[in-house]
Amino acid sequence: MRLSVGDLDDLSLGGVFLATGGGGDPYVSYLLAQQALAASDGVDLISADTLDDDAFVATIGGVGAPSVSLELLPSIGDPLKALRAFEAHVGRSVDALVAFEVGGGNSLVPLIAAAQSGLPVIDGDGMGRALPEAQMMTFPIAGISPTPALAIDYEGNAAMFDSGSAQTYERHIRAVTQAMGGMIIAVEHPMTGEALKSAVVRGTLSFSIDIGRILRERRGLAPQLLPALGAAFEQSQYGALVELYTGKVVDYASAIVGGYDVGKATLAPFDGDGASLTIDIRNEYLVARIGDHILASVPDLITVLDYETGTPINAERLRFGQRVTVVGVGCPDYYRTARALEVVAPRCFGFDFDYVPIEQRV
Amino acid sequence: MRRIGIDVGGTHTDAVLLEGDAVIATTKALTSTDVLTGIMTALETLIDDTAFDPTEIEAVMLGTTQFTNAVIERRELTEVAAIRIGMPSGDGLPPKVGWPDDIAGALGDRVYMLRGGYLYDGRPIAKPHEREIERVVDDLVDKRVEAVAISSAFSPMNPEPELELARRIEEALPDTRITMSHRIGRLGLLERENAALLNASLLSFADGVVTAFIEAIRARGLMCRFFVSQNDGTLMDAEFARQFPALTFASGPTNSLRGASRLTGLDDAIVIDIGGTTSDIGVLQGGFPRESNVVIEVGGVRTNFRMPDILAIGLGGGSLVARGGMSVGPRSVGHRLVDEAMVFGGDTLTATDIAVAEGAAEIGDPGYVAELGGDTIASARATMNDMLARGVDTMSPGEQPLPVVLVGGGAILASSFDTAGPLVHPEQAGVANAIGAAIAQIGGEAERLVPYDEQNRDANLQQICELATAQALRAGARPDTLRVADIEETAMSYMDGNMARVRVKVVGEIAGLGAPASEAAR
Incomplete structure (x- = not known):
């Protein structure tokens, strides 16, 4: 599939849905991708399975506080600059780029570098959603090291990483991000085509476009959107979509704990009668429950839609009084393996319960 | 004390005469194409009906949609040179990026991006280049630019780059009108810069509107002070309105909610404003409108003004x-x-x-x-x-x-x-809208990104409150009536040291006017 400027609206909107509250506002990355694509003949979005086993692939994306890039704006040349510096550092040319995660600006950063370099982008990503930490990506779970990796800041200063584990890399790149102004572009997870195929969550960029198209064409009351969204998810690797709750935000509190937005939202029915729903948040929406009854939890996807328009809402935009519909959907099978659950199960986020797939809960 | 509130709506121009809290007289006139005729018709009816002595009026407050409509209809906008300080960041995202073509065109094609600005932690992004600045100023002089909007990365935290450049331009072009982004918006560079650009393009129109209005009320014997209502339910005086016309955007719904509060004495309520085509439902919290947190587009341009949440x-x-x-x-x-x-x-x-x-x-x-x-x-x-x-x-x-x-x-x-x-x-x-305009207060706002934990939270909060208070005093508030109306604390993700974005709003009565009875009693 050849991506062009016309696909970006749907890709961004669908990405916010799959980002489950995280990933930040894609607006500035969207503007840059728009220009980069308009100046190119488009970008090839290729299936991981068409890649040679000995091809050389790397992930690319932004790392940092989304709120910082509201002021420290990204530049259109940064992704390519990071890619070229990375290639010089590892002494090898990259054959294809892959996104860290779907959602927010990070679905779009690979497209900017690809439009300028002519490289293809893999239709897939390392999360199938958004998650807060590097070791939670499918690639390190599959044993692929995130390093050697390279990050550049707004003025092209570079930092190289060679870390013993994904956890160490995560800790180091967070520290470096702060020292580099709060937002950087990183190229990481150098891997072969064969390694990529063992771990990538397939088809997520084209699926974002499908979801974005449904949200755009059927924009309107969220409950009326759900049948069409549900049909799309039913046929995908995510499985059935479930409406968890419709109501308004009656309490919302968040604080920074260990560098994350940690918070809790409480929702009540519009007319005030009935049980309330709580959502635990750590950058992403992690757990939805009514009383002690858990309806859905990470790594399954929980997404909050604006009730009036069906537009998905990032966690940082959630506010008291907002009228919303909450939906849940299963995660890709990869995240349900024992190995993946070691790093993405609810306990990894400090919750005191085990993961139960959403279809067994609801 | 007596005051007059005027609300210019799409169909009607309303005027009310208030004595303290009591509504003495109200009148409605049709809104005229030139706006001013409708206002004067309403004022004259009010004067004729009540036979009041104009010298007893202490203030006239105007709520108007003229500036919003000018942006929506692309009328009365002048060309503006856009100067952003923040390079090397933001290359590829020049001022006016993402704007509809017609309004971008109405503001002309002078866009400059300079090195400089600050990071979240207060360190500079880049050292400014003296020659780069000289070239821009020379070009502005060359082109005889009449209006300039200046923005700079993290200027709500450190406005110095905007202030310094404004000084340089004032030296070279004393008659050029300048809007600095830190004076008009909050964090969010593109949206704040957009607000500054729209504002700068309205400055010449604002001068005309304010001057004509003052002349007209003076001609009717009203020698009192004159204020314009802003989108947050507070007022600005005539001189401030000449400089910040964009702050009137969405003041209509705000006045309606505030007027409803005053008419009923309720601080917390749902307000339904039923017009000819729609019912606008808003929420009063503590006497002020609940605000919307979505990005607000004005005439297709993204801004981050605080606007009331209206269904x-x-x-x-x-x-x-x-x-x-x-x-x-x-x-x-x-x-x-x-x-x-x-x-x-x-x-x-x-x-x-x-x-x-x-x-x-x-x-x-x-x-x-x-x-x-x-x-x-x-x-x-x-x-x-x-x-x-x-x-x-x-x-x-x-x-x-x-x-x-x-x-x-x-x-x-x-x-x-x-x-x-x-x-x-x-x-x-x-x-209710005209009453809302008449009772509005004077406010000040400050926003900073600060390290925030239990040890320094109080100290930081107090410092930001002082900045907001200073702004309210500059805007003409009476010191003994000031109170903190709102504190918003937003945590920043992926940052150690508990960084938070903190915004404080302070409101008070207009200096030189007696407080309305119910305010004084509170």
Whole structure:
């Protein structure tokens, strides 16, 4: 599939849905991708399975506080600059780029570098959603090291990483991000085509476009959107979509704990009668429950839609009084393996319960 | 003390005369194409009706949609040179990126991006280049640029780069008008810069509007002070309004909510403002509108002004009633109500006709709707009440039912609306906007990104409160009436040291005016 400027609206909107509250506002990355694509003949979005086993692939994306890039704006040349510096550092040319995660600006950063370099982008990503930490990506779970990796800041200063584990890399790149102004572009997870195929969550960029198209064409009351969204998810690797709750935000509190937005939202029915729903948040929406009854939890996807328009809402935009519909959907099978659950199960986020797939809960 | 509030709406221009809290007189005139004629008609009617002594009036407050409409209709906008300080960051995202072509074109094509600005932690992004600055200033002189908007990365935290460049431009071009982004917006560089650009393009129009208005009220013997209402429910004086016309965007809904609060004495309530085509439902929290947190587009341009959170539903006095009352709105006869509605001899069944047939309103000739079927009336009533009930449920903030206040010209449509909380339909509900303008206060705001933990939270908060207070005093507030109206704390993700974005709003009475009775009693 050849991506062009016309696909970006749907890709961004669908990405916010799959980002489950995280990933930040894609607006500035969207503007840059728009220009980069308009100046190119488009970008090839290729299936991981068409890649040679000995091809050389790397992930690319932004790392940092989304709120910082509201002021420290990204530049259109940064992704390519990071890619070229990375290639010089590892002494090898990259054959294809892959996104860290779907959602927010990070679905779009690979497209900017690809439009300028002519490289293809893999239709897939390392999360199938958004998650807060590097070791939670499918690639390190599959044993692929995130390093050697390279990050550049707004003025092209570079930092190289060679870390013993994904956890160490995560800790180091967070520290470096702060020292580099709060937002950087990183190229990481150098891997072969064969390694990529063992771990990538397939088809997520084209699926974002499908979801974005449904949200755009059927924009309107969220409950009326759900049948069409549900049909799309039913046929995908995510499985059935479930409406968890419709109501308004009656309490919302968040604080920074260990560098994350940690918070809790409480929702009540519009007319005030009935049980309330709580959502635990750590950058992403992690757990939805009514009383002690858990309806859905990470790594399954929980997404909050604006009730009036069906537009998905990032966690940082959630506010008291907002009228919303909450939906849940299963995660890709990869995240349900024992190995993946070691790093993405609810306990990894400090919750005191085990993961139960959403279809067994609801 | 006596004050006059004026609200310029799409159809009507309303004026009210207040003595303390009491509404002495109200009047409505049609809004004129030039706006000023309508205002003067309303003022003259008010003067003739009450025969008051103009010298007893202490202040005139104006709420107007002129500047919003100028942006939406791309009228009266002047060209503006856009200068951003923040390179090397933001290359590829120049000022006006993402704007609709027509309004971007209306502001001309002078765009400059300079090195400099600051990072979140207070370190500079880059050292400014003296030669780069000289070249820009020379070019501005060369092109005789009349208006400039300056923005800089993290300028709400450190405005020095904007101030320094403004000084340089003032030296070279003393008559050029300058808007600095840190004076008009909050964090969010593109949206703040957009606000500064729109503002700068309105400066010349604002001068004309303010001057004409002052001359007109002086000619009627009103020698008092003059204020314009802003989108946050506070006022700016005439000189401030000349510099910041963009701060009037969305002041109409704010005035309506504030007026409803004053008319009822309620600080927490749902307010339904029923007009000809829509009912605008908003929420009062502590006497001020609950604000929306979405990016607000004005004329297709993204801004981050604080605007009231309003749910508009398609029910107004001119709404079409169809299917035997099963359907009401969203289509409306609008301002053609006086020709097309049945009570005015027309043949279109409208929501107003239903209210007259029920006996809830006396408008036009009830004889024309005497034959209307009781089923249709009952069914339309149920439909309208259901629409309002759903809107109110949607906007209600919590489990406790809030009082519902009806204002606006179409408020009679909802007089039999059944709510969980009390239904309040104040007298003078038709001029709530003008009352809201008349009672508005003076405010100040400050926003900083600060390290935030238990040790330094209080100290940081106090410092930001002091900055907001200083701004309120500059805007003309009376020191002994100032109070903190709002504190917003937003945590920043992926940052150690608990960084938070903190915004404080301070409001108080206008210096040199007596406080209205109820404020003084609080």
